[in-house]
Amino acid sequence: MKILLVNPPLSLEARYGSKMKKFGAISEPMGLAYIASFLEKKGYLVRILDAAVLGMSLKDVEQFLKDDYFDIIGVTMLTPAYSAALNIFKIIKKVSPRTVTVCGGPHPTALPKETLEEIKELDIVCTGEGEHTMYEIVEFLEENKDFSKIKGIAFRQDDKIVINAPRLYEKNLDNFPIPARHLLPVDKYSLTASRTSGGRYCPTVIVARGCPFRCAFCYRIFGSTFRHHSIERIIEELKLLINKYQASQVNLEADTISLNKKFLIGLCDAIISNRINKKIKWTCESRVDAMDEDVLKKMKEAACWQISYGVESGVQRLLDIILKGIRLEQIERIFKLTKKHRISIRSFFMLGLPTETREESYQTIEFSKKLNADWAQFTLTIPYPGTYLYSLVKDSEDLKNRNWDEYNTWGGWKGGRLPYVTKGRTEEELRELQKIAFYRFYMRPKIFFRFLRKSLSSFSEFRKILSGFLTLLTIKRKGRSFKKT
Numbered sequence: 001m002k003i004l005l006v007n008p009p010l011s012l013e014a015r016y017g018s019k020m021k022k023f024g025a026i027s028e029p030m031g032l033a034y035i036a037s038f039l040e041k042k043g044y045l046v047r048i049l050d051a052a053v054l055g056m057s058l059k060d061v062e063q064f065l066k067d068d069y070f071d072i073i074g075v076t077m078l079t080p081a082y083s084a085a086l087n088i089f090k091i092i093k094k095v096s097p098r099t100v101t102v103c104g105g106p107h108p109t110a111l112p113k114e115t116l117e118e119i120k121e122l123d124i125v126c127t128g129e130g131e132h133t134m135y136e137i138v139e140f141l142e143e144n145k146d147f148s149k150i151k152g153i154a155f156r157q158d159d160k161i162v163i164n165a166p167r168l169y170e171k172n173l174d175n176f177p178i179p180a181r182h183l184l185p186v187d188k189y190s191l192t193a194s195r196t197s198g199g200r201y202c203p204t205v206i207v208a209r210g211c212p213f214r215c216a217f218c219y220r221i222f223g224s225t226f227r228h229h230s231i232e233r234i235i236e237e238l239k240l241l242i243n244k245y246q247a248s249q250v251n252l253e254a255d256t257i258s259l260n261k262k263f264l265i266g267l268c269d270a271i272i273s274n275r276i277n278k279k280i281k282w283t284c285e286s287r288v289d290a291m292d293e294d295v296l297k298k299m300k301e302a303a304c305w306q307i308s309y310g311v312e313s314g315v316q317r318l319l320d321i322i323l324k325g326i327r328l329e330q331i332e333r334i335f336k337l338t339k340k341h342r343i344s345i346r347s348f349f350m351l352g353l354p355t356e357t358r359e360e361s362y363q364t365i366e367f368s369k370k371l372n373a374d375w376a377q378f379t380l381t382i383p384y385p386g387t388y389l390y391s392l393v394k395d396s397e398d399l400k401n402r403n404w405d406e407y408n409t410w411g412g413w414k415g416g417r418l419p420y421v422t423k424g425r426t427e428e429e430l431r432e433l434q435k436i437a438f439y440r441f442y443m444r445p446k447i448f449f450r451f452l453r454k455s456l457s458s459f460s461e462f463r464k465i466l467s468g469f470l471t472l473l474t475i476k477r478k479g480r481s482f483k484k485t
Helices: 013-016 030-042 060-067 079-095 107-109 112-118 130-143 231-243 261-273 291-300 316-321 330-339 356-371 388-392 429-442 444-455 461-475
Strands: 002-007 045-050 074-076 100-104 125-126 153-157 160-165 205-206 251-252 282-288 305-312 344-352 374-378
Touching: 013 251, 030 045, 030 130, 045 100, 045 461, 074 079, 074 130, 074 388, 079 100, 079 107, 100 107, 100 130, 100 344, 107 125, 112 125, 112 153, 112 160, 125 130, 130 330, 153 282, 205 344, 231 251, 231 261, 251 344, 282 444, 291 305, 305 330, 305 356, 316 344, 330 344, 330 356, 330 461, 344 429, 356 374, 374 429, 388 444, 429 444
Parallel strands: 002 045, 002 074, 074 100, 100 125, 205 251, 251 282, 282 305, 305 344, 344 374
Antiparallel strands: 125 153, 153 160
16 A cells, blocks of 8 residues: 655745745654654555645646555645645545545644535544554555544545544654654755754754643644653664764754753753764753753753743733743743853744734833844734634634635735734734834844854855845835834
């Protein structure tokens, strides 16, 4: 049985807009790579088609499918890639009507029934963690078994849509082999400019899944329990990336890598004892309430060069509304400690939060300047399906449409309609506000000279930084005319 896994074609321009696309990420589809390696372990022939990174058009995909036959084709779907995935399913059934189509990812997991109702060419939705479920789909198809016994799927049965019981999450992530990077064009991937130091190739190593926090804007597709790979398994993957792919930097991926401090310190010790810290540096994401000075010291010793923190807002009232569970003073304290240990900081902020006023938006921008991270990212609030925020606003006038392609946090740069505008604000104001935030954070003399000094380290850094400043200079003066109050 031949299996194809597809990442649908969604260009950087469609995601970030024409001015910001050169800074955007083209990340490895790690979910597909994990499923592929698990199926290969079970003895199946699998291919991955990353149409996004290959820059393929729908005609290119159609020709690819004409050139080969697949029994099952699975397509991953993020909410902004809805139409791209839908068009892939149409092409599959046009070229090969007998092929079984499967869709997984955050969007169909959140809306399985609606996804099947809207995409007539889709046969099965895989919800949640996909490795075991996809294997059972393949196995049941081979043996012509009843799909109603597969946990974690929704499917068509006659004229009805059947939603089966959810599947429990895998407790031991080491049961999943190292992701199948050999099926990917690894030389074509890059993280965002702000997450790399030197070259843009920075592969992702997933060290853990699951998050216990309740942030209203986040959809926890991997559940609320923090589950991590063994330290030995992570070290094995790091060595593979160094030896086979000549990686000099990696992204150690977990929603909050320092949630289990004992695990993280153990991982850092292993990185040091294996001298991996002499060959590779790493970036990660964490929360200010899950960090302390002892951990920061150990992370620095293990070659962590950057931590990304979700700040979200400079207004405590808004942090409480979105259930962030942190205090402004915590943020300031951990930023100071992180800087003390000479670890670069990348900070995330959200604009247009529920009930946020224009004055509060500017308070967030001013707070970002006060924190003075090395990098700041400002995105517009989007209530994605599956989040608590979506459940709050889905029936309100603030939710302007359900055109999933517009559910993009970079609306200020890419144009189009904003699907969510909190009461008292306008689309035009929020779009301009996103540009203003970037301009006011980066176009300060001390930031300019900081980046100028940094750019002297390499030509690639100079090009990256120069391009960023030139982009900000193109912002129209109209975009900076909104008053703070």
